[in-house]
Amino acid sequence: MIKRTRLYLTRKYKRSILLFFLLFVISFSIAVALSIWNSINTVTKEVERSLGTSITLKLSSATQTEGFYQDYTIDVMYKDGNRYRCYNGPPLTDDTIRQVLEGVDGFISYNADDDTYGHLDELKLIPGLWDSTIRKELWGGGITPEVGEMFSRQTMVFGNTDSSLYSEFRSGSFSLVEGRHLVSAQDQGKALISDELAKLNGLEIGNTFDVSVRAGFVSNETPLVRWGEPRTLEIIGIFHVNGYQPSGDYVAETDNTYNYIFTDLDTIKYLEHVSYQEGQEHLPVERYRHVTFFVEDAARLPAMLEQMRNLECISSSYYDISVDDTMYKSTVDPLNTIRNLVAGLVLAVAAGCAVVLCVVFTMWVRSRQKEIAIYLSMGLRKTAVLGQFVLEAALVALLAGAVSFAACQKVPDLIGNRMLASTIEAAQPKVEEPTREDIHQAAQSGTTSELFAYVSGTYAGPENIDFTFGAVDFLVLLLLELLIITGAICWAGRFIFEWEPRKIMTTLK
Known part of the structure; x- marks a missing residue:
């Protein structure tokens, strides 16, 4: 199986390169989203423990x-x-x-x-x-x-x-x-x-x-x-x-x-x-x-x-x-907003990738019907044939994942902290500077302290987060991609299990 996989990837190098770029884009997108979600999730739990x-x-x-x-x-x-x-x-x-x-x-x-x-x-x-x-x-x-x-x-x-x-x-x-x-x-x-x-x-x-x-x-x-x-x-x-x-x-x-x-x-x-x-x-x-x-x-x-x-x-x-719980809400809620947004993006990206890969692998697998028929006529199990296709895609995905791992080291930090800064700014209480007349009237009524601008609703969490994509995140990414690839190829190649011996012989002609 490994030999057949290597031969196919090298002989069909143009198709392999196109698959590499597709999986790189997918890996990069998921990697950035996973990195931001994981870092925000960790910081949120720390803030919840410290502020509660x-x-x-x-x-x-x-x-x-x-x-x-x-x-x-x-x-x-x-x-x-x-x-x-x-x-x-x-x-x-x-x-x-x-x-x-x-x-x-x-x-x-x-x-x-x-x-x-x-x-x-x-x-x-x-x-x-x-x-x-x-x-x-x-x-x-x-x-x-x-x-x-x-x-x-x-x-x-x-x-x-x-x-x-x-x-x-x-x-x-x-x-x-x-x-x-x-x-x-x-x-x-x-x-x-x-x-x-x-x-x-x-x-x-x-x-x-x-x-x-x-x-x-x-x-x-x-x-x-x-x-x-x-x-x-x-x-x-x-x-x-x-x-x-x-x-x-x-x-x-x-x-x-x-x-x-x-x-x-x-x-x-x-x-x-x-x-x-x-x-x-x-x-x-x-x-x-x-x-x-x-x-x-x-x-x-x-x-x-x-x-x-x-x-x-x-x-x-x-x-x-x-x-x-004013401070808790003013600090944890902005972090939860980012976490929930990124979680939605991760799910959306994963779902979109699954759809794209299903379409791509359906075209890919169906274009190899004669090759599949030859493998089956040689006595290979149908699951082994699909296993070879999964292995081919997994090897390309591994290479694409490694490149995306190196490429996305700085991107999550840039995107994540911009999201954080924007969310913090939106969560800040509106402060209106009182006029001299306001202060004078407050002094006469004994309510000067009510003009103070410091409030208990200000954000008290980190203003900068280290969004890193680590080895654990990389393993999660590979596992997620492997599941998506396996599912997409099995969906695309489900017709193989419907083939009768006569259909195989017809395909070989």
Whole structure:
């Protein structure tokens, strides 16, 4: 059979060359499609594992109801003489987290977070409302130069068990551009700051700065008096805010994301403890503000949510449980769009190839009826004759596949990343830059933060993928082509099994 195959391919070299070019085009098309699909499929699974979806546990939004105030808050007298109502109900603690992880199977990680105000003793903040107040000397209504100076250096300080899992970093609203993220358990006294804040103060990785609590947190009488000792933080990472950030005279320094500081939870607890200890007699309940649990398998999310709600440590009276899959959808959906599109193309190409090869091999096999009749008259089995045709086509396909393997090394990367870039661009949220009048009106109504352009719907996956066509892909390609060739030749040569001995003799004449 091998000898007959070699003789036919060399003697009918023109037909063999035409078959080679046809199979090369088919191999190349399938190779590119398989490469893109396989790479996208691998990346999608990795993104699903790293992002998945999440369930957020936080103190109930029912804090405004009379029943909640009566059952879960207490009256506290501050040292400035004013009375305030403070939360005193069941807290979100490490014990709560432990019970959830033990009671619900399927969570792969979690992030607990809290935040507070911090005063930067030495650093300048990106200027805003309070800097404008000082420059314009807009004093009155209890606002003094000392109050203005304190608030012009006050910013938001965020603590996380793992800063990389903070919502804005996961969504891509913030991105780390230098250094590394911090993990509270091992990074005590460390911090992340924005690139804008670092540039303003001439800071870089390894530099330190102090954050403290000032009396103006509670009282306007002595706002610049420092309570407790400052905390010294070392910069281990610098982040960038993606998108437009409103700033200027109508945006308070604490509302400007460029001024945000990320640090460990121990520092947050210390700052809160100092402010409460100095400002009132009642110390705060040790707790987290939110805890976000990340799910390994998004399909199990509804069942896990129900399990979580049924835990004894969880009560809807004081906890809110919500599903956050915005980032998952904004990142995985674009990848799935490409994967599904390419999967459809693979099927379409394979089906088209099968049709083309059926037509080609039907003409090829039927043009060799006399040759087939000779083989049968020599006593060869009908299956052996078809086997020889399959072997001839398979050898040409192997050569065409090897050439296409070399030719398509760069093409999938080019096509795949163009598709990825186009899909990411289409998935981006529409950002409208507010006008000065918009910012002014928002400042008057207290809704400035709603103008911030960073959102949780931004794409958070890879922006460039290495689309490679490897050895495994090559084997899959050869197997797929062999199946198509075998099927096409068997379809084209099915008439052989209908031949009677008389038909064979008639064909030989």
